[in-house]
Amino acid sequence: MIDALAAGLRANSCTVTGPMNADDARTAIVERVSGLVACTDDIPVPGVVDALLARGLEVLTPDDPRWTARLVDAAVGITGARLAVVQPPAIALAAAPGAPRATSLVPPEHVCVLRVVDVIATFADAMAEIADGELPSALTWIGGPSRTADLEMITTFGVHGPRAVEVVLVS
Amino acid sequence: MTGHGITTPGRDFHERTATAVADPVLQKALQNLDRRLRTAGESAAAHPEWKERAAAIRRETLLDLDGWLDRLERSLAARGVEVHRASTPGDARRVILDLARARGARTVVKSKSMATEEIDLGGALEQAGLTSVETDLGEYIVQLAGERPSHMITPAIHKTLPQIRDVLAREAHTDLPVDREALTAWARERLRGEFLRADIGITGVNFAAADTGTLVLVTNEGNGRFCTTLPRMHVVVMPVEKVIPRLADVGVLLPLLTTHATGQALSNYVTMISGPRRAGELDGPDEMHVVFLDNRRRTLLGTTYEEMLACIRCGACLNVCPVYRNVSGHAYDAVYSGPMGKVLTPLLSGGAEGADLPYGSTLCHACSDACPVKIPLSDMILALRADTPERSSPVRRRRRLFWTVWARAWSTPRGYRLTTTLGRMSRGRVPGLRAWTSTRELPRPARVSFRDRWAKEHR
Missing domain, CATH: 3.40.50.10420 (NagB/RpiA/CoA transferase-like)
Known part of the structure; x- marks a missing residue:
């Protein structure tokens, strides 16, 4: 199921890393990013913010009063995910005080850290489960990088949202 | 619904489709629709x-x-x-x-x-x-x-x-x-x-x-x-x-x-x-x-057109429509175009707009087949022709005159004999039908009519 998800997300033009353990995931994330990094507090790998700071990177977190003003300058947004679906391949992010909606929207690159236990087989199954539970103010499903086919029906990436989406799978 | 934005020039849908077909730049742009049709059609x-x-x-x-x-x-x-x-x-x-x-x-x-x-x-x-x-x-x-x-x-x-x-x-x-x-x-x-x-x-x-x-x-x-x-x-x-x-x-x-x-x-x-x-x-x-x-x-509830409210605005009926694919949306002079627009435009305007749209259809049924929620679009287009009177135009006046004369003539045995004899003598070359026969075949009349053969063999 995880292989199918990874293949599906790649077909949607995402980069997929893992599955790997939390330590390897933290290293992979920290090595990949640069510039101002915005992090939500729902990343399912402990110590990402500290590791980024230790590498000398500038980190923006939702408890920072300058979050809203500075997010537009962030190079990367790192988030967790509520769940993911294999068919059709997509990840779902829930808005929360520590997980602003714009983290996966405004920066040109989005890194999404996903626990493999949160992967569900089909969209219909996921919707049945979601509809039964507590709903966030916004649940955002993401298939891959922002795209448009408005120019002569040929796909162009990064029109409003991120140009690149990287999914890190954590076992 | 009309009154903003430009549209393809022409007095009615018929004229606007002709303008659109004659526009080489538009026709080139519409070739891109084929890309969509292939991908959407296959997965659907x-x-x-x-x-x-x-x-x-x-x-x-x-x-x-x-x-x-x-x-x-x-x-x-x-x-x-x-x-x-x-x-x-x-x-x-x-x-x-x-x-x-x-x-x-x-x-x-x-x-x-x-x-x-x-x-x-x-x-x-x-x-x-x-x-x-x-x-x-x-x-x-x-x-x-x-x-x-x-x-x-x-x-x-x-x-x-x-x-x-x-x-x-x-x-x-x-x-x-x-x-x-x-x-x-x-x-x-x-x-x-x-x-x-x-x-x-x-x-x-x-x-x-x-x-x-x-x-x-x-x-x-x-x-x-x-x-x-x-x-x-x-x-x-x-x-x-x-x-x-x-x-x-x-x-x-x-x-x-x-x-x-x-x-x-x-x-x-x-x-x-x-x-x-x-x-x-x-x-x-x-x-x-x-x-x-x-x-x-809500006025559509309980009518022939109720199911139109099931529409989820996917555009599949536009992509498969032989009319839409050749003229694109502006020729419809309405917010909603294609087959669903032909149905919705007259209905949402109470017949004030788009009354001629249901007539610009081949009734090929491609829209009904493509619809993901099974709306009988083709049937509705036909029903709308009966329910919304056409606006007058030279083409329609000529067409109505033809059908009136035809109905009168074939109401009496004499009129029937006279017109069929004339038709046989013309050998299928009927004046004033060139526009119609440019894309269709006019059936050739038989050399000897059934009535004549019957009369001869049962003498």
């Missing part, structure tokens, strides 16, 4: 049993639309979303303008929505002195060109890349290359500024779940996400038929919508909104309003 064909389920879900709310709307309103209110009911486009515009004025709003960002086109909201906002910016790339191009969308999923399908470059370069006051990446990057920068300063985000909605009060919004670019994330107020224009019974139904309806619209298993972004931002959240609107738009829709 895989799920026949899903169509059955989706069709049933869409008809469930039509049995008691008012009841489902009341349920939705209660669920939305429980989440802190205010509902406004608008019976006419004017009512809807008034509600939204009042909200904008009361908040001192100056700039509005819009995510592509057919419902807002239907009520000409962009025009009304501009008239009221607000800046209204379309943020879907195709819709933005169409807005800058002073036109209206020609396809409900890809609004600028009628434009070639060099034409799009010209439109954007005029706005940029600088030269831009004929290059997809560069044009997209320019639009991204420009529209990012609009998102950041907008006071209100206005969107349509794809599905509104009555049980949870959740609004489901589908986009690929992310503009819908921006409109519902950054501005302080979010206003949703919701045609009444968008209500669905349960949020879980989205599991069936949404993949069907996206496969038929673009061939994607799921659109790139799906946003499920359950109320404004909550305590402690850093983004999302502080207040949300949903405008239930009726605009004669």
Whole structure:
């Protein structure tokens, strides 16, 4: 199921890393990013913010009063995910005080850290489960990088949202 | 519904289709539609049993639309979303303008929505002195060109890349290359500024779940996400038929919508909104309003055309229609084009607009076959011909004269004998039929008529 998800997300033009353990995931994330990094507090790998700071990177977190003003300058947004679906391949992010909606929207690159236990087989199954539970103010499903086919029906990436989406799978 | 945006010139649908077919640039742009048809057609064909389920879900709310709307309103209110009911486009515009004025709003960002086109909201906002910016790339191009969308999923399908470059370069006051990446990057920068300063985000909605009060919004670019994330107020224009019974139904309806619209298993972004931002959240609107738009829709309940309200606006019927594929959306001179537009335009205007549209159809049934929720579009087009009288035109007057003479002549044995004898003598060369026979074969009359043969053999 995880292989199918990874293949599906790649077909949607995402980069997929893992599955790997939390330590390897933290290293992979920290090595990949640069510039101002915005992090939500729902990343399912402990110590990402500290590791980024230790590498000398500038980190923006939702408890920072300058979050809203500075997010537009962030190079990367790192988030967790509520769940993911294999068919059709997509990840779902829930808005929360520590997980602003714009983290996966405004920066040109989005890194999404996903626990493999949160992967569900089909969209219909996921919707049945979601509809039964507590709903966030916004649940955002993401298939891959922002795209448009408005120019002569040929796909162009990064029109409003991120140009690149990287999914890190954590076992 | 008419009165804004340019259209293909011509007095009626018949003339406008001729103009569109003769336009070489438009015809070149329309070749791009084939790309969509291939991808959308292939993936949609895989799920026949899903169509059955989706069709049933869409008809469930039509049995008691008012009841489902009341349920939705209660669920939305429980989440802190205010509902406004608008019976006419004017009512809807008034509600939204009042909200904008009361908040001192100056700039509005819009995510592509057919419902807002239907009520000409962009025009009304501009008239009221607000800046209204379309943020879907195709819709933005169409807005800058002073036109209206020609396809409900890809609004600028009628434009070639060099034409799009010209439109954007005029706005940029600088030269831009004929290059997809560069044009997209320019639009991204420009529209990012609009998102950041907008006071209100206005969107349509794809599905509104009555049980949870959740609004489901589908986009690929992310503009819908921006409109519902950054501005302080979010206003949703919701045609009444968008209500669905349960949020879980989205599991069936949404993949069907996206496969038929673009061939994607799921659109790139799906946003499920359950109320404004909550305590402690850093983004999302502080207040949300949903405008239930009726605009004669409830008058369709219980009529031949009730099932038209099951439509999920996927555009599949446009993509397969032999008429649409040759003339594109502007020839219809209406907000909704293609087969569904031929049905919806006369119905939503009470017959005042688009009365000639149902006549511009080959009745080939491709639209009915393509529809993911099994709306009998072809049958409705035929029914509308009976229900809406055609406007007068020279072609129609000649046609009516022909049928009148024919009916009179064949009402008497003498008239029948005379005309069939004349027909045999002409050997199929009937004057005045050249336009008709240019694409059709006129059957050749038999050398000896059946009546003559009968008379001879039974003498």
